[in-house]
Amino acid sequence: MTQVPRYNDMLWPTVEALRLLGGSGTIEEVNDAVIGGEHYTEEVQGVLHGDGPGTEIAYRLGWARTYLKKMALADNSERGVWSLTDKGRVVSEAEIEPLRQAVLKEKRSRRRDRKESEMEDETEETRDWQDQLLDEVMKLAPDAFERLAQRLLREAGFINTQVLGRSGDQGVDGVGVYRLSLISFPVYFQCKRYKGSVGSGAVRDFRGAMAGRGDKGLLITTGTFTAEAKAEANRDGAPPIDLIDGERLTLLLKEYRIGLTVTTRVVEDVTVTKGYFDGF
Numbered sequence: 001m002t003q004v005p006r007y008n009d010m011l012w013p014t015v016e017a018l019r020l021l022g023g024s025g026t027i028e029e030v031n032d033a034v035i036g037g038e039h040y041t042e043e044v045q046g047v048l049h050g051d052g053p054g055t056e057i058a059y060r061l062g063w064a065r066t067y068l069k070k071m072a073l074a075d076n077s078e079r080g081v082w083s084l085t086d087k088g089r090v091v092s093e094a095e096i097e098p099l100r101q102a103v104l105k106e107k108r109s110r111r112r113d114r115k116e117s118e119m120e121d122e123t124e125e126t127r128d129w130q131d132q133l134l135d136e137v138m139k140l141a142p143d144a145f146e147r148l149a150q151r152l153l154r155e156a157g158f159i160n161t162q163v164l165g166r167s168g169d170q171g172v173d174g175v176g177v178y179r180l181s182l183i184s185f186p187v188y189f190q191c192k193r194y195k196g197s198v199g200s201g202a203v204r205d206f207r208g209a210m211a212g213r214g215d216k217g218l219l220i221t222t223g224t225f226t227a228e229a230k231a232e233a234n235r236d237g238a239p240p241i242d243l244i245d246g247e248r249l250t251l252l253l254k255e256y257r258i259g260l261t262v263t264t265r266v267v268e269d270v271t272v273t274k275g276y277f278d279g280f
Helices: 007-020 027-038 056-070 086-090 093-110 128-138 142-155 200-210 227-233 246-255
Strands: 024-026 074-076 081-084 158-163 174-180 183-192 217-221 241-244
Touching (some): 007 024, 024 027, 027 056, 056 074, 056 093, 128 246, 142 158, 142 246, 183 200, 200 217, 200 227, 217 246, 227 241, 241 246
Parallel strands (some): 183 217, 217 241
Antiparallel strands (some): 024 081, 074 081, 158 174, 174 183
């Protein structure tokens, strides 16, 4: 069985990744930097968390970030950008484990429910609505997922969007025309309703299917892409392939309100003006 590194083995690599990125980075940037720096294989990157579609390595990297936050070494903004704190910029590798143990000790001292799961407690950044939305998307038949991609591209401004996947197009599921100011160009897309990670081979195959048709490609999956797939998508000398993974897919569905309802809550702070009624 493929062994995925423990979250505590990812703490120092995450600090190093943030330093390499200049002190801050998006979740995707940090994950890519850790995976690339540690040279995790595509097999390791493809191990599912539970039944998927997310991967175990992404889950444990999220857990590592949560611990770094509890250790006061990193923090995150509302936009999902993680950054090192002053303490995180100077911490040494030897200090990481003692700091983690201190967090665990404090956690045990205030835990009241002995049955509380540590895993549940330490995954604060898990986005429940995204998991639920991906579960619903995974229930779609392949052709229905292609139609969902078609709808999404239309909402994003594509015109003349067509699904071609059932017409024997050898890996190209559809095409749409993206208009940018005074110019427009065709974009071919492929949909992978997939659990786990999409590897570099899938990117190469899609690029091959596009050959002779156009230079712009979009690969959409409910899962994730391995570091090798991302590198292949932007390989020098080859037409670039844009990638949309499951997390980004859910954010786009949220942006265009497809398959979910977003309710905005307004909170009022009310302060009584003392003395206001004295003159009545």
